[in-house]
Amino acid sequence: MEIIIKATAVDAQQEAARIFRRQIRDKPDSVLGLATGSTPIGVYALLVEMHRRGEIDFARVRTFNLDEYVGLGPEHPGSYRHFMREHLFSKVNVAAENTHVPDGLTKSVPAHCADYEESIRRCGGIDLQLLGLSRDGHIGFNEPSSSLASRTRLKTITPQTAADNVGVFGTAEKVPRHVITMGIGTIMESRRVVMMATGAPKAAVVAQMVEGAITANCPATVLQMHPSCMVVLDEAAAAELKRADYYRWVYANKPEWQRV
Numbered sequence: 124m125e126i127i128i129k130a131t132a133v134d135a136q137q138e139a140a141r142i143f144r145r146q147i148r149d150k151p152d153s154v155l156g157l158a159t160g161s162t163p164i165g166v167y168a169l170l171v172e173m174h175r176r177g178e179i180d181f182a183r184v185r186t187f188n189l190d191e192y193v194g195l196g197p198e199h200p201g202s203y204r205h206f207m208r209e210h211l212f213s214k215v216n217v218a219a220e221n222t223h224v225p226d227g228l229t230k231s232v233p234a235h236c237a238d239y240e241e242s243i244r245r246c247g248g249i250d251l252q253l254l255g256l257s258r259d260g261h262i263g264f265n266e267p268s269s270s271l272a273s274r275t276r277l278k279t280i281t282p283q284t285a286a287d288n289v290g291v292f293g294t295a296e297k298v299p300r301h302v303i304t305m306g307i308g309t310i311m312e313s314r315r316v317v318m319m320a321t322g323a324p325k326a327a328v329v330a331q332m333v334e335g336a337i338t339a340n341c342p343a344t345v346l347q348m349h350p351s352c353m354v355v356l357d358e359a360a361a362a363e364l365k366r367a368d369y370y371r372w373v374y375a376n377k378p379e380w381q382r383v
């Protein structure tokens with residue numbers, strides 16, 4: 124893992140956006156794995172800005188989102204398709220047919236999940252996957268106890284996750300209990316991963332993810348096994364890391380050709 128500690132959340136968002144800009148410039152038909160939640164919103168805003176300035180072109184980019192609520196259609200304000208349209212898809216020149224979000228209204232969840240996996244394969248696999256981190260260590264919606272080898276499938280979220288994701292739903296009871304999520308095995312096949320976490324409430328789970336033992340009890344710990352995972356943090360989220368000084372040293376000494 125490469126641990127990048129930035130002073131503020133905005134600095135962390137800028138670092139992540141620069142990594143995506145470099146990816147798209149290096150490979151204009153990149154396959155991007157995208158995430159929802161509050162953490163990536165600033166990254167999407169920066170990508171929109173870079174697009175406006177003519178620095179990145181999404182014309183050939185393909186995207187796959189991590190997850191979606193079962194029972195919600197694209198027009199529902201709580202759906203992740205809606206979120207993506209609002210924060211990114213409607214603001215850049217990505218082709219609608221090149222954007223993929225699991226279909227919350229599918230008639231057959233298992234068949235749709237198999238199709239989703241097949242679409243990722245047909246596109247050549249995910250080049251760069253953006254991830255957020257929940258307080259219980261889930262990635263996508265792979266809650267604690269998820270198989271570390273899992274593929275895209277139905278999951279039942281925890282009561283805490285429902286409470287954390289109240290947003291437009293108003294109350295935790297109204298948050299759908301079932302979701303379709305890429306599996307941990309699916310996520311692990313991405314060529315590169317950018318995991319982002321900002322803010323003090325994430326400090327404990329960040330320390331566990333980076334420095335704890337690998338366990339399905341904290342799914343994000345599996346990223347220690349990923350061959351190319353960047354963890355982009357702000358100081359608040361990095362506060363409980365024991366080796367923070369070493370991570371800073373590595374970043375300060377990063378070779379010029381590796382910088383974005």
Ligand code: GLP
Nearest residue numbers: 159160161162255256257263264
């Ligand atoms: C949801 C999403 C995750 C996201 C998490 C954290 O559970 N399915 O992909 O990482 O929320 O969200 P936030 O960034 O708002 O803390």
